[in-house]
Amino acid sequence: MLASPVMRLRIRDNWIGWTPPAWIRRLGPGRWDADIAAAALLRRLDLAINEIRWDDLGTAEEIAEPTERILFRLELRAASAIEKRNRQLQDHYAERRSSRHLEVRTASADTDWKAASQEHLYVRKRAECLGALLRARMIFEKVGLRRDARRGFRQLVAMEDGWRGLDAAIGEIRKVGLASQVVDVSVCGAVHPYTELIGGKLVALLLHSEEVRRLYEAQYGDRISLIASQMAGRPICRSACLKVLTTTSLYGVGSSQYNRLRLRAAQHAGLPHDISWRLFDGDERDLTSGYGTAHLGTATVEALRELSAFTHGARRVNNRFGEGSSPRLRQIREGLEALGVESSHILHHATPRLFCATELEPHAREQLLGFCGGEETSPVSLKAITAAWRRRWLVNRIQNDDVLDRVGKLGRESVHAELWTDEDGQYRLPLV
Numbered sequence: 001m002l003a004s005p006v007m008r009l010r011i012r013d014n015w016i017g018w019t020p021p022a023w024i025r026r027l028g029p030g031r032w033d034a035d036i037a038a039a040a041l042l043r044r045l046d047l048a049i050n051e052i053r054w055d056d057l058g059t060a061e062e063i064a065e066p067t068e069r070i071l072f073r074l075e076l077r078a079a080s081a082i083e084k085r086n087r088q089l090q091d092h093y094a095e096r097r098s099s100r101h102l103e104v105r106t107a108s109a110d111t112d113w114k115a116a117s118q119e120h121l122y123v124r125k126r127a128e129c130l131g132a133l134l135r136a137r138m139i140f141e142k143v144g145l146r147r148d149a150r151r152g153f154r155q156l157v158a159m160e161d162g163w164r165g166l167d168a169a170i171g172e173i174r175k176v177g178l179a180s181q182v183v184d185v186s187v188c189g190a191v192h193p194y195t196e197l198i199g200g201k202l203v204a205l206l207l208h209s210e211e212v213r214r215l216y217e218a219q220y221g222d223r224i225s226l227i228a229s230q231m232a233g234r235p236i237c238r239s240a241c242l243k244v245l246t247t248t249s250l251y252g253v254g255s256s257q258y259n260r261l262r263l264r265a266a267q268h269a270g271l272p273h274d275i276s277w278r279l280f281d282g283d284e285r286d287l288t289s290g291y292g293t294a295h296l297g298t299a300t301v302e303a304l305r306e307l308s309a310f311t312h313g314a315r316r317v318n319n320r321f322g323e324g325s326s327p328r329l330r331q332i333r334e335g336l337e338a339l340g341v342e343s344s345h346i347l348h349h350a351t352p353r354l355f356c357a358t359e360l361e362p363h364a365r366e367q368l369l370g371f372c373g374g375e376e377t378s379p380v381s382l383k384a385i386t387a388a389w390r391r392r393w394l395v396n397r398i399q400n401d402d403v404l405d406r407v408g409k410l411g412r413e414s415v416h417a418e419l420w421t422d423e424d425g426q427y428r429l430p431l432v
Contacts, residue, residue: 001187002216005178005246006326011280011355012182012246016365018174020166024157027150032371038149040370041169045136048172052130053117053233066134074131078124085120089314111226117233126231133172136165177368179228179238180220185247189257193410196403198393200257205389208275208360210379213242243364249354255279258356263388270384272377273362280355296332296346304335311338 005012014022026032054063057077062070116122139161145152156162185207190199206212220240228236249255261277308331309315317331329347336343359365366372397403 001185002183002245003186005182005184007178009246009355012357013174015280015357016174016177016244017369018170018177020163020170023166023170024153027153034149034153036371037369038145038152040173041166042140042146044173044176044370045133045140045169048169049130049133049137051228051232051236052126052133053114053231054126054130056118057127057130063134066138071131071135074127074134078127078131081120081124081127085124086314086316088120089316090312093309093314111229113229113235114233116230119230122230129231132164132168135161136168139165140169173368173370176238177243179225180240181243181368183216183242183245185245188247192414193407196407196410197397198389201261201393202386202389204257204261204277205263205275205385206382207245208358208380209382209385211382213360213379216240216242242360243368244357244359246355246357249279249356255354255356263385263392268384268388268391271380271388273380275358275380275385277356277358280357301328301332304338305331306335307338308334 010019013019017023017026023037027034027037049063057074058070117126139156139159140146140152143152143155143159143162145156156166185204188200188204188207189195190197190203194200217240222237223240224235225238228238247258249258258277258279261279263271263275265271265274305315308317312334317327317334332347333343336346361377363372
């Protein structure tokens, strides 16, 4: 099962180059070309500004050559929108306290995008985002990044505002990649008896295949992005060309499925390039931070939801696109804060996991950064991957008597289980 990736994951973002420190580190000799990096940054910044509806926020002259005056006005507009939406949510809550999801109106493909962009939630988002991007444009112009990239980057890292500008522009590059070009592999493995035959490695490798990538593109290609369209006031479509896959281990001590999971093109006919999963298992910096909600029960979560709504007189987290990522996490955080409890102490479940990632084609990370376009590479077929997997793992495995004995003892009862979902849509396995 493929799932949307989290918006911010330190290990992943540093690996790709989606953080200011990682970006600056790679500008050293023999690594990134400063002119190419600057061009990618400026290009994405211009595109991001053009994808925000600003006709009700400023003039064309102010957008092209921003000043502190327009930035201050955008801050005031965002603050006003926040206040108006809070009052709107309080009124809505008072009218429909029995409803759990109070904002039932959700954007769809036939939405009036301009009207949707005028809602208080999106006026606030447009004003805040535009302000950050215009500030970045001012800073980049001030240091002359377009004229002399290497000198401009040196000046940026010497200024506090420079880091803020970098973060805003790189954040837009990250946002586009996470929209549809990077996905998280949330379920990947093999059921009995194929676990004994290293079937999990085959499944993970097959995610590189042309067939899987075409299925993904057919499912999500040419789809209107709801949040981006409401920000733009017009329909916006994102590319559905997969570049990178990520996942995390079940535990923080290793992953036999992804360990040494590599097929070299030189050793397997039919593979146009190497296929490799990278397991980040070097030190504590390669572990995810161990924050989440899986350790909190349904009754606890519901009680925290109700407490948050009672405290604020409104349901401020409504499972609506554009409000923010991970509604469940934000609802729990608000409830804990209403109790006066430091939310990070509760949400830290102390089970960090190893991070794994793979590029689906050569230079995929450079493409995500906007340094180069998609290169013409021969597709990798399911047939070629399966043949390589057989040679690399299966042939020796099925000649092992212990393995064959274990396979022979497995039947359908070894995989049978009844799954059910709770009211949050989370799958639960009955424990007896």
